[in-house]
Every structure is written in C-alpha cells, then in structure tokens.
Amino acid sequence: MRLEAVELRRIKLPLVAPFETSFGVQTERDVLLVKAITDAGEGWGECVAGEEPTYSSEYVDGAQHVLIHHLLPRLWGRELDAADVAPLLHPVHGHNMAKAAIEMALLDAQLRAAGRSFGEFFGAVREAVDCGVSVGIQPSVAELVRVVGGYLDQGYRRIKLKIKPGWDVEPVRAVREKFGEVPLQVDANTAYTLADAQHLSELDPFGLLLIEQPMREELVFAHAEMAKVVRTPICLDESIHTYQSAADAIAIGACRIINVKPGRVGGYLEARRIHDLCAAKGVPVWMGGMLETGIGRAGNVAMAAMPNFTLPGDTSASDRYYHRDVTEPFVLRDGRLRVPTGPGLGVTVDEEFLDTITTWTGTLGRAGLRAG
Ligand code: NPQ
Ligand code: MG
Numbered sequence: 001m002r003l004e005a006v007e008l009r010r011i012k013l014p015l016v017a018p019f020e021t022s023f024g025v026q027t028e029r030d031v032l033l034v035k036a037i038t039d040a041g042e043g044w045g046e047c048v049a050g051e052e053p054t055y056s057s058e059y060v061d062g063a064q065h066v067l068i069h070h071l072l073p074r075l076w077g078r079e080l081d082a083a084d085v086a087p088l089l090h091p092v093h094g095h096n097m098a099k100a101a102i103e104m105a106l107l108d109a110q111l112r113a114a115g116r117s118f119g120e121f122f123g124a125v126r127e128a129v130d131c132g133v134s135v136g137i138q139p140s141v142a143e144l145v146r147v148v149g150g151y152l153d154q155g156y157r158r159i160k161l162k163i164k165p166g167w168d169v170e171p172v173r174a175v176r177e178k179f180g181e182v183p184l185q186v187d188a189n190t191a192y193t194l195a196d197a198q199h200l201s202e203l204d205p206f207g208l209l210l211i212e213q214p215m216r217e218e219l220v221f222a223h224a225e226m227a228k229v230v231r232t233p234i235c236l237d238e239s240i241h242t243y244q245s246a247a248d249a250i251a252i253g254a255c256r257i258i259n260v261k262p263g264r265v266g267g268y269l270e271a272r273r274i275h276d277l278c279a280a281k282g283v284p285v286w287m288g289g290m291l292e293t294g295i296g297r298a299g300n301v302a303m304a305a306m307p308n309f310t311l312p313g314d315t316s317a318s319d320r321y322y323h324r325d326v327t328e329p330f331v332l333r334d335g336r337l338r339v340p341t342g343p344g345l346g347v348t349v350d351e352e353f354l355d356t357i358t359t360w361t362g363t364l365g366r367a368g369l370r371a372g
Contacts, residue, residue, distance in 0.1 A: 001038045002079060003036060004038060004365065006037065006105070006363070010032055010064070011357045011359065012029070013028060016323055020137040021164075021189050022137070022164035029291050029293075029321070032049065032067075033354075036106050043104075045108065048291075048292060049097040050290075056217070058098070067102060071089055071098060074089060082107035082269065085103040085106055086269060099267060100266050103269065107267075117344065118344065118345055119346075122302055122303050124339055125306065125307045126305040128337060129309070129312075129315060129339065133159060133316045135162065137162050141171055145178050148161075159185075161175065163188050163191070164188065164191040165192065172186060176206050184207075184209065185209040197229035197230055200214060201229055201230045209311065210232065210257050211234055211235065214226060218239075220236075220248065220249055220254045224254040233256040233257050234254065236255040241264065241265060250277075250281050279307065286311035286314075294347050297327075300315050301338075301339055318330045324353065326353060327349055328348060
C-alpha cells in the first residue's frame with residue numbers, strides 16, 4: 001500500500017450535556033479526522049486530542065501541526081503496511097494521539113482492501129461488548145443520583161464517577177446507597193497527591209472496582225506507594241504511554257488494572273501489545289473513551305472484544321455524547337454495543353453531514369499542503 005494523499009478535517013460537535021472533570025468542563029468536541037488515500041483505497045482515522053492540553057500534553061492544534069510538518073512527511077512515497085507506521089514515526093518523540101490517528105486511517109484502508117474487519121484483525125472473542133458510562137461531576141449529589149439513575153435505566157452495566165477533592169466520598173456513598181451493588185468505579189484524572197492517600201482509603205468500604213489515575217501522570221512510583229494505603233485497586237490511564245511504561249508500572253506495583261486508550265499509546269497496534277502484556281501478567285484491562293465519534297468508537301468497540309478486556313469499557317453509545325453521529329449511531333442493546341463486522345472499521349462515514357460541521361480542511365500530498 002502506498003499513501004498518496006491525506007485529507008485532514010476539523011469538525012465541531014456539540015455535546016448533549018456539559019461534561020465536567022477535574023480538568024475542566026467540555027461543552028463541545030473539536031475533532032481532527034484523517035482520511036488516508038492510498039493506492040489500495042481509503043481509510044479513516046480519528047485523533048482523540050482535546051482542544052486544550054489539560055487531559056494530556058497533546059491538543060488538537062498541536063496534533064494537526066505535527067501531522068502536517070513532522071509525521072506525514074515520513075510516510076510519503078514508500079510501500080507501507082500499517083505496522084510500518086510506528087517504526088517510521090519513532091524518531092518523533094511523543095505526539096501519540098497524532099501518530100495513532102494516521103496509523104488508524106492506514107489500518108482501516110488496509111483492512112477494507114483485504115475485506116477484513118478490525119474485530120477479526122484483533123482476534124475478537126465477543127460479538128458485543130459490555131458498556132459502562134463515565135459520569136461527569138454534577139452541580140449536586142441529588143443531580144448526580146438522578147443522572148446515574150437515567151444511565152442505569154438505559155442499561156449501562158457499570159458506572160464511573162469523575163471525582164476531585166471535595167467531590168469524592170459523598171457522591172460515591174450516595175450512589176451506593178441509592179443503587180446498591182451496581183458495578184462502580186471512580187476516575188480522578190490526576191487531581192490528588194500522595195498526601196491524600198488516607199482520605200482516598202475512605203472509599204475502600206464502598207467496594208469499588210478501581211480508582212483510576214489518582215495522581216499526576218509522572219508520579220508512577222507514588223501510585224505504588226498509594227497502593228500500600230488504599231485497598232481499592234489502582235488503575236492507570238494518563239501514566240501509560242507505551243508498552244514499556246505499562247510493563248514498568250506493573251513491575252513496581254503502581255497499578256493492578258490498566259485503562260487502554262489506543263490514542264494515548266500511539267495507536268491500535270501498540271494498544272494490542274499492551275493488551276497481550278497485561279494478559280500475560282494477569283492484569284485486567286478495559287477500553288477507555290475520549291468522547292470519540294462513530295469512527296473512533298468503531299475501532300474501540302472492536303478492540304474491546306479481545307479476551308483480556310474483562311471489565312466494561314467507557315465505550316458508551318453515540319447518544320451518550322452526541323445528538324447526531326458522523327457514522328451510523330452505536331446503539332446500546334441490553335447494555336452492550338455490537339462489534340462491527342464489515343471491512344475495516346465497518347462503519348460508513350456520512351460525508352454530507354461532515355461537510356455541515358467542518359471548520360477547516362486541508363489536503364496533503366508529497367508536494368505539501370493545499371488548504372480549503
Ligand atoms: C478519562 N474519558 O478516562 C477520559 C477523560 C476525558 C470518558 O471519562 C476532550 C478530550 C474531552 C479528551 C473528556 C472519560 C475529554 C477528554 C474526558 C478526555 O480520563
Ligand atoms: Mg481516565
């Protein structure tokens with residue numbers, strides 16, 4: 001396969017409701033989409049970087065810039081397999097979400113050409129995956145209980161509460177008291193320090209599945225220290241950038257569970273290596289979520305059907321985030337989403353709808369950028 005051109009596109013999608021985390025409130029998503037045009041056909045990728053570098057150091061304008069000026073120039077004019085992308089981009093440090101987007105588009109093109117689905121490629125062992133939902137910080141505990149009840153009524157099989165100092169033990173207590181033994185976990189998005197270990201151990205009596213990323217991403221050893229105080233299993237998200245960082249975190253006891261986000265680790269192929277490592281180490285994984293459109297959601301649902309994805313993911317239905325998706329919507333059925341079976345991602349991108357929400361497009365080839 002040869003990469004002939006890449007169409008980059010920025011779209012704006014309003015969220016159905018504001019989504020508040022310890023790093024801020026999102027009301028819309030500004031997404032960078034990548035269409036790879038190859039001699040074997042086309043493929044789609046989605047970049048999960050946010051508008052601001054507040055979840056990680058990556059942000060969507062930076063991802064667009066690094067793709068145009070540093071990543072795509074390394075891919076033109078050679079015979080390529082999707083597996084060649086990461087080695088060719090290895091000289092560029094970081095920028096995993098930007099790297100993941102182009103690798104995804106080439107993997108989609110390659111699998112569509114071969115008539116194989118993402119699920120088949122990953123060795124999916126399920127036709128549908130159990131879904132959880134990530135619940136943002138709410139204006140009050142009463143409102144939280146109302147919102148969680150709505151998601152349970154829709155059939156979600158696991159609830160994740162976003163927490164931060166001042167919004168942790170009481171919300172968890174309220175949800176436990178109202179909804180009993182529903183599978184429940186929390187995500188701090190780095191909002192705490194080791195000095196909060198005793199406080200976080202107050203969550204232990206609630207029988208949570210895990211506490212996700214309590215401290216800053218570089219504090220991997222501190223997570224191992226916190227694990228000596230807090231009995232609830234610690235799960236890492238932001239700290240895990242590569243296969244090696246996953247191996248190191250497991251080796252020092254910094255986490256007992258890993259949140260796999262293909263964008264955060266530089267693509268689906270690195271994510272699959274982390275899945276396999278964790279399976280060998282007896283560490284369960286689950287599929288994270290970055291408020292993806294149907295494009296990213298399709299790939300994530302397929303990967304979540306791999307055998308060691310044993311906990312429900314943040315692979316929510318399209319309508320959890322969007323009134324209208326850019327593909328056919330993913331619809332929750334009995335708390336699960338079906339794994340697409342068509343070639344590649346197995347979804348059809350609605351390019352007419354895309355045109356109505358596009359804020360910028362650019363086409364790249366060997367000769368450089370043609371805007372507009
Ligand atoms: C997490 N996701 O697990 C992330 C955080 C997150 C579903 O909780 C724009 C870009 C908005 C990235 C909102 C969920 C985001 C974002 C939340 C990441 O930590
Ligand atoms: Mg997280």
